[in-house]
Amino acid sequence: MSSSALEFARQNHPRFLDELKALLRIPSISTLPEHQGDCRKAAEFVLAELRRIGMEHGRLIETKGHPLVYADWLHAAGKPTVLVYGHYDVQPADPLDEWHTPPFEPTERNGNIYARGAVDDKGQVWAQVKALESLMAANKALPINVRVIFEGEEEVGGEGIADFVASKPADLQADFALVCDTELFAPGLPTLCVGLRGMIYTELEVRGARTDLHSGMYGGAAPNPFVALAQIIARLKDENGRILIPGFYDDMIPPSKEELAAWKSLPFDEEEYRKSEVGSKTLVGESGYSVLERTWARPTLDVHGMPGGFTGAGAKTVIPAKALAKVSMRLVPGMTPAKTFALYKSYVEKIAPAGVEVDVRLIHSGDPCMVPVDNRYIQAATRALHEVWGKDTVFIRSGGSIPIVGDFDRHLGQPSVMMGFGLPDDNLHAPNEKFNLKNFELGIQSLIRFLEEAGR
Amino acid sequence: MSSSALEFARQNHPRFLDELKALLRIPSISTLPEHQGDCRKAAEFVLAELRRIGMEHGRLIETKGHPLVYADWLHAAGKPTVLVYGHYDVQPADPLDEWHTPPFEPTERNGNIYARGAVDDKGQVWAQVKALESLMAANKALPINVRVIFEGEEEVGGEGIADFVASKPADLQADFALVCDTELFAPGLPTLCVGLRGMIYTELEVRGARTDLHSGMYGGAAPNPFVALAQIIARLKDENGRILIPGFYDDMIPPSKEELAAWKSLPFDEEEYRKSEVGSKTLVGESGYSVLERTWARPTLDVHGMPGGFTGAGAKTVIPAKALAKVSMRLVPGMTPAKTFALYKSYVEKIAPAGVEVDVRLIHSGDPCMVPVDNRYIQAATRALHEVWGKDTVFIRSGGSIPIVGDFDRHLGQPSVMMGFGLPDDNLHAPNEKFNLKNFELGIQSLIRFLEEAGR
Numbered sequence: 018m019s020s021s022a023l024e025f026a027r028q029n030h031p032r033f034l035d036e037l038k039a040l041l042r043i044p045s046i047s048t049l050p051e052h053q054g055d056c057r058k059a060a061e062f063v064l065a066e067l068r069r070i071g072m073e074h075g076r077l078i079e080t081k082g083h084p085l086v087y088a089d090w091l092h093a094a095g096k097p098t099v100l101v102y103g104h105y106d107v108q109p110a111d112p113l114d115e116w117h118t119p120p121f122e123p124t125e126r127n128g129n130i131y132a133r134g135a136v137d138d139k140g141q142v143w144a145q146v147k148a149l150e151s152l153m154a155a156n157k158a159l160p161i162n163v164r165v166i167f168e169g170e171e172e173v174g175g176e177g178i179a180d181f182v183a184s185k186p187a188d189l190q191a192d193f194a195l196v197c198d199t200e201l202f203a204p205g206l207p208t209l210c211v212g213l214r215g216m217i218y219t220e221l222e223v224r225g226a227r228t229d230l231h232s233g234m235y236g237g238a239a240p241n242p243f244v245a246l247a248q249i250i251a252r253l254k255d256e257n258g259r260i261l262i263p264g265f266y267d268d269m270i271p272p273s274k275e276e277l278a279a280w281k282s283l284p285f286d287e288e289e290y291r292k293s294e295v296g297s298k299t300l301v302g303e304s305g306y307s308v309l310e311r312t313w314a315r316p317t318l319d320v321h322g323m324p325g326g327f328t329g330a331g332a333k334t335v336i337p338a339k340a341l342a343k344v345s346m347r348l349v350p351g352m353t354p355a356k357t358f359a360l361y362k363s364y365v366e367k368i369a370p371a372g373v374e375v376d377v378r379l380i381h382s383g384d385p386c387m388v389p390v391d392n393r394y395i396q397a398a399t400r401a402l403h404e405v406w407g408k409d410t411v412f413i414r415s416g417g418s419i420p421i422v423g424d425f426d427r428h429l430g431q432p433s434v435m436m437g438f439g440l441p442d443d444n445l446h447a448p449n450e451k452f453n454l455k456n457f458e459l460g461i462q463s464l465i466r467f468l469e470e471a472g473r
Numbered sequence: 474m475s476s477s478a479l480e481f482a483r484q485n486h487p488r489f490l491d492e493l494k495a496l497l498r499i500p501s502i503s504t505l506p507e508h509q510g511d512c513r514k515a516a517e518f519v520l521a522e523l524r525r526i527g528m529e530h531g532r533l534i535e536t537k538g539h540p541l542v543y544a545d546w547l548h549a550a551g552k553p554t555v556l557v558y559g560h561y562d563v564q565p566a567d568p569l570d571e572w573h574t575p576p577f578e579p580t581e582r583n584g585n586i587y588a589r590g591a592v593d594d595k596g597q598v599w600a601q602v603k604a605l606e607s608l609m610a611a612n613k614a615l616p617i618n619v620r621v622i623f624e625g626e627e628e629v630g631g632e633g634i635a636d637f638v639a640s641k642p643a644d645l646q647a648d649f650a651l652v653c654d655t656e657l658f659a660p661g662l663p664t665l666c667v668g669l670r671g672m673i674y675t676e677l678e679v680r681g682a683r684t685d686l687h688s689g690m691y692g693g694a695a696p697n698p699f700v701a702l703a704q705i706i707a708r709l710k711d712e713n714g715r716i717l718i719p720g721f722y723d724d725m726i727p728p729s730k731e732e733l734a735a736w737k738s739l740p741f742d743e744e745e746y747r748k749s750e751v752g753s754k755t756l757v758g759e760s761g762y763s764v765l766e767r768t769w770a771r772p773t774l775d776v777h778g779m780p781g782g783f784t785g786a787g788a789k790t791v792i793p794a795k796a797l798a799k800v801s802m803r804l805v806p807g808m809t810p811a812k813t814f815a816l817y818k819s820y821v822e823k824i825a826p827a828g829v830e831v832d833v834r835l836i837h838s839g840d841p842c843m844v845p846v847d848n849r850y851i852q853a854a855t856r857a858l859h860e861v862w863g864k865d866t867v868f869i870r871s872g873g874s875i876p877i878v879g880d881f882d883r884h885l886g887q888p889s890v891m892m893g894f895g896l897p898d899d900n901l902h903a904p905n906e907k908f909n910l911k912n913f914e915l916g917i918q919s920l921i922r923f924l925e926e927a928g929r
Binding site for chain 1: 796
């Protein structure tokens, strides 16, 4: 155990936090074209730091979108190699008026740091970089061979890294990946994520009349694309949360009895979750399944917005020529994006009401994935986490999607250790995103110890 | 017959058109707060002209919103009094990129003038003003007593004029109203509108979680307001266009056999209408009813837009905390806005899916109305129109709503002569709104002759 690396991390923590704030101030929103320059700025910021701490071959790898950040240190002869992964891009910050402090002015409050990207994923990227710095500073070497790859398109589908992984697998050769983009199951409870849902994100466009029409003159005879979209969506998912696309559930592999039993023993109170996290009148979803099953091991369908038509204040009596719905589905092991999209598209085309034309477009997708619990790096991680947190690790899944984990598995043959330090109420993708400051600190320590254990 | 007034109108027509263009350049969009000053500017423009041509007691009448324009000339002893009505406000111009020339730069092209408000309703307001000017210039007097009232809130529900009519009926005392806000049934076919649909315009808000949530983490357990809204809308109207709100159709009075027979003889080709006006794959609506019945004599429901959630480019995996739908219904004689809204609201509250809260708000409403064909002013209008257009007048209804016509009837006891000169393809409320230049000219002549006939 390298107490010197841990000691370095403790002594330098205030600086680590200041650096993280500087990174959080860069609005690297990957989905908005006007922030393209900010994405590059964030990439360069991270690259400069990797070089400064002694990582080698540091470079930006250009993609069709935002660049990848690469660096390595491969002098630990006879040791395994880890591929360290994270992303420097963030979600859009809207609705802005719901933030208590501005999304790109990181603010400490109640033991947290608030900012867009605080936990997803800049805070966790920075924990990885600072663990590497601490190990290098304390030992003038790393205990394991390391390749670092950070991407800037995780929030928009990760096409750049997926292309790179598929086309240049040798450049990222390693024994396993360390992915820091998940969370603790509960405060103080060390957690490894061993399953992820996949997803397809689509746009469903409905076109009716050639041009916008007056709803008085034409109402009753002209097709209304929003009504048609509503009718389609209502036939995609019933009021019990069951998805109505024929064949949708056919290939899914349900969780094992052991896994289900372990989930039952997790500290989880559905009523508390409803009140403190969701805040809705009731929870919804398929009856006969617990909330953890519904969010980890059942596929779902959500609508994110319906652009088009009149959305201003007041009244405009228009029948819009077209309407759009942003629809995504989460997939579970056994399901594939390609087949799911094909089933969905053909069903939508079949049920589209008379008078309208539909166009179903795939925006991006990711495979679901699972990692075996008896993997040696998963085992090394549990030892490191026990030491830092003083507790046994729990194995969970995540309802979210990290498509790159599937790609690491498929193209590089690397299992992923998904070790994350967020909390369930960190407001990912929502206003007032935060990262617990203690978790940032213990996260760095956990990563230091994990890299040491994995290199033994 | 005052050939001198017609002669004046003919000689001065180029100037009339230039003046109309100046009025069209004022972007008096009543629904957008940032155009409040423009609405007042348009009101002042019209008022100045009424004063210039010799109308008396010209003034702006303040309302909670945009001002009314009033003027009168009451020296035709022993003659009836007409209340001349129109509106100087216009619809928003979006989507801007679909206009061939800018909406507030009036442009002559192919015998039309293109601009937002060209036909709805500035062109027709100006035809009224120019008819009054021609009569006054030719005779130094008017053939009938005239009160003019123009409003600036027709496109946002007309609250100001409705309040004024209800609270100061004596100020608008007259024998009948002349409302120029409708259209010819077909080019060259003189038309009087004797029936209007009413409406309710509502906002339907659905709230689920307290804040926006990540659709990966919470998808399957957190309510999705857009999905809930789609499920509600799909239960408001079926795929055959029938509205499913219990009791919705109970009070409606169907058109008479005579009226239905007259409509059948109108020059109307449903396939041509589909192709040239609507441009959709097929027409929609209730089977068993002609298009004219569906748009004139059947109530309908339309969705105009669904604000909220993520509407930008690309992908954001959010479950929005709330979603909104702008929903309106057109009502036919027998139905009332109050009862219809109550039925709708209680039905929506009843069918709202589990997990969400709904809020149903009435934005504005207007009564449906009918005018008897044997009314003496309707008869005077048919004589004037025959003279100018050389054809018998057809009596139609309009699917649109002119709530003030109901108010004139209820509060002032005035039947309305709805004489309009637009064409069915004039793109009201849509990009590339236009007014046929010949119809503008013949409209002025028709109004001159009508005021003379009505004053006989």
